[in-house]
Amino acid sequence: MIMTDLKDYISNDYKAIDTQETIEAVQDFFDDLTFSHFPITEEGIYIGSISADDIETFDGDKKVTDYKYTLEHFFARANMIWLDVLEVFAKNHTNLVPILDENNTYIGYYEIEDVIKFFHETTFLKEQGAIIIVSKNAIDYSMSQIAQIVESNNGRLLGLFISNSDLNTIEVTLKISVGSLNEIIQTFRRYNYDIISEHNEDNYINSLKERSDYLDKYLNM
Template identity: 65%
Template sequence: MSQNLIILQSLKDTVYMRQLSEYINNDFKPFQSAETVAEIQDFFADVTYSHFPVMDNGVYLGCISAVDAETFETGKTIIDFKYSFEGFFVRQSMIWLDVLEVFARNNSNIVPILDETNKYIGYYEITDVIKFLNETPFLKETGGIIVVEKPTADYSMSQITQIVESNNGKLLGVFVSEADAEKVQVTIKTTLGGMNEIIQSFRRYNYEIVSEHHEDNYLNTLKERSEYLDKYLNM
């Protein structure tokens, strides 16, 4: 799993993970290898899919891109362009975070779903997965967002969790939103209450607070002192 998609979720999230299979879609049957390019071009003209799966006697061959299909000779069948098929897919048992990563890696708005025996069982649409994501506590529950930054060699997910919980906060989610060889930026969502205490604790552990907060007494005090100094210098 890529680092920018690492999320520590509340126990409540595990309930939502089990329900992703409810979004398995079979509104359109996959292409068959004997279908003509003209038929496939007509299909893509009527839908907004970036890709669609191709089957051959019940075996999943891969996905054909709508962009590629537009360039193919209409007098041929799709199997003549097997070299262009993209072999990405997800398993029915995969959690939503891994499914979302497959969407992102393949720049697709649908992904085929195979069971553990490689039998094709349908596809997910990105709109349904985003809808599913919106129902997770990370996005649905009321809370506060804190973005912190620290040198890559020094940051710790367990320390971040400890800082939040030791100040009577409850994590709704935390993920690495930016990272390079020098610094890591972490986005944290926590229940409301005690935000200022959490922010000050992060500072004591040498985390830089990237996000702005009305509750941040430290910054408010600095701002007041700066305004007072400006007023004094302009007298």
């Protein structure tokens, strides 16, 4: 089966852990698996995730309910796009994220390997194209302008994302196909974008290099 929707990767291979479960049983559960966290429910309601690192230090004779104060409360919605889901993984340093529907009902979980697999199936990675990394002052950044620059040079934008940012600068990674890569690069420069990535097709850089080589040769005569 070809999966085209991230929701196809929601898993229920293992049931959520109930708060009345013993710590010893949960420790055994984590010993057999590689999850960094796992969802906890109370009377069927998701109340947080327990950490594999934390549970190693807990008293095995007690129950999960005795350690509710240690639970971490991150989750993703079933209708989230994959980039937002990846952000949940990254911010919480986890390899498993519980999924809730719009009514806050627990419906399963995502594993990081499955989300990465979905990412690999996206057009952004699968379709051939060129990667360009540009940066600009944060106050002047415009995603619509970036798309316009690519498309005005007969390029097709396959995808883009903010790959780095601070208070002053936004760095954007984009993948394009079709069109003249050099013309796109030069248009970005005319709109005061810095080109972070290197490209053989960049006539401006090639010209500078030729001039530098000529100057070095002249000075060494």
